[in-house]
Amino acid sequence: MKKDKTNIQFVLFFGICLSAFNSYSQDLNTYIDEAISNSPEIKKFELRYDISTEKVNEANWIPNTEFSAGYFVSTPETRVGAQRARIGFKQMLPWFGTITARKNYATSMAEADYLEVTIAKRKLVLSVSQFYYLLYEIRAKQGVLDQNIELLQTYERLALTSVEVGKASAVDVLRLQIRQNELQQEKEVLQQQNKGIQAAMNSLLNREYNKEVIVVDSLQLPLEDRQLSFEALTVNPELLKFDKLYESVAQSELLNLREAQPMFGFGVDYIPVSERIDMNMPDNGKDIVMPMVSISIPIFNNRYKSITKQNDLRQQEITSQKDERLNGLKTELAKAISQRNQSRIKFETQSKNLQQAKDAEEILIKNYETGTIDFNDVLDIQELQLKFQTNQIESIKTYYQQSTIINYLTI
Template sequence: MLFLIFSISAQSQNLQTYIDEAISNSPEIQKFQLRYDISSEKVNEANWIPNTEVSAGYFVSEPETRVGAQRARFSVKQMLPWFGTITARENYASSMADADYVEVTIAKRKLALSVSQFYYQLYEIRAKQLVLDQNIELLQTYERLALTSVEVGKASAVDVLRLQIRQNELQQEKEVLTQQSKGIQAAMNSLLNRNYDKDITVVDSLDMPMEDMQLSFDSLSLNPELLKYDKLYESVTQSELLNLREAQPMFGFGLDYIPVSERTDMNMIDNGKDIVMPMFSITIPIFNNRYKSITKQNDLRQQEIQSQKDERLNMLESDLARTISQRNQARIKFNTQQKNLEQAEQAEEILIKNYETGTIDFNDVLDIQELQLKFQLQQIEALKNYYVQSAVINYLTNS
């Protein structure tokens, strides 16, 4: 791991700057963040009790009592949920907020992966352009040698033309890469939420790490895509606890006040005394199968979530195995092209020595140049693929 960290330290800071900028400016991240903020606020919403009922009535026909006629009725009543219901409601809202927070984490990791992939693609293009420039300069050197050989009758004008045609082909490849770079740069700027044509700088070179990072498939268990299912499972558990609380009776307290008119036809104790009546009420869900149905739904939902998690784990394991294989293939290709380049350089040295003795063959020069260019471009592609696959592995395994 240390070898890999040290090998990419020069470019990781530059790449990390783009990743941080993308996360800060991304509308998609803001969308998930706002969704999480809303879910968090629902925890406060959950702390509520039923509205207080206040009622008033006037007797059109005043009923007579022993102490006088009743004129009106004023009532106030407050229902209260069963003990622990509000706490269960808050816990459920909090578990849903936790699930939404994992979505924020997943979105950030996916965005970081996309930025990394575009970054390494831009590196590949610009590294190839640099190699093309070097090969064009090399061909120009061979062209001057060919012109000198033509003057002394050791080469023909056809050799010069072939070298010039080859330079034109390399210039074309370089211009095509420039157009590809513009497209990738526009896509990366889109992730950074800025103007499509703003310049993006990448490192000049990358090195193949000496050793690969050691991996364990057990680390997949910390991937947020799997943690999301754990949070959803927990939210269903909290939903069931809330359902059990809501299935309990509700109880309420109240007070009735009835003003009474004094009787004028006699004088008695408590004449015209107002009536004050405290009340207690309770609601019992006797004939309601709703809560039993919700319990069954929650059980089925948890089974569904567990199946989804197992399915996703299988997919992540497959993705990780394939990515490790592709990363290993990239290293093999890189090392092979390194050997090929060393042998091609030896062949080039032989050609240069032959030129010193006056027996250079420019057909061989072009063949060697094409081989060198082929090996260099393939080596750059292999290096890019190694870092892209490493970024995918980082997405899959790092918590």
């Protein structure tokens, strides 16, 4: 079985998926290995491939050998004696190259099933990676909320001090406390989301739904993006599968042409003869041995003509299916590249905004040192900082998710 090229492609896909995320993906690497090892779906496709491989051995067959035996109830008399029974065997043989054609057809079908295994593994890598980055997003947002809650608690203490000296009202303190309650609510909602995504990922790993999934604490965007072209789609196993199916139909037609040829047969009939007792003659009672040859000619061969027509139509169908899927992959790739690029733009913009919001926060702190502070401005700046921080996290998550999709499509 020629699997080397497909194996290399999967290893490259798997490796680039991980190397593209630098050292951040050590845990993701472990989870992907675990998912592939434990997946019932992968096992299902592997067993299907094993069955297809075994069909190659099944193809090495010839028609059953026919044995026959009969006893003459009314014995026919011959010159040398009476015939008592007839014993014979016959073996038909297919046309030259028919068995080889069967093996080639079975092999081509097995290769197509092997690509199904590869596709299933790649889709599993994609799904595990998507859930992994969703968990990263949720937990990174929880960390940001914790930082902002601590910041609001600091502002609350400043507000209480200002209330004591008459520079702020109790309303300012209550507003800061309300804002803390809102952030605490967001954090608890994220915790519930975390449970759901973690359960889904554990399902892919085929283990207990509530088992802890560890993700990295931080992710950074790579300095440069991998250059891509639509030509890279040609190595996608989803398209290679159609090539294998097309080849299997071609092998099916070669087999059909062989089966449309005559079949040859050979055999032997043996007839025991009783001796004549009424006279003595040469070869009296000599048994009869009759070698035979036969030929089976498919005179009414409309079946084979129909199969040829079906194979031609099937190849046209596969070509159309491949073109349709190629167009779909191009659309998915263009969309993934666009969203990946958008996420980088958004991340850079949010970084600038976040720095400016921190500068504004420093100005407010300095104003407090001089005795004046507007806690409404404090809340506004805090909300802006939280918005920019969460947008940054979403941009990072989107970047890596889209990168995983791009790798799935082009490697």
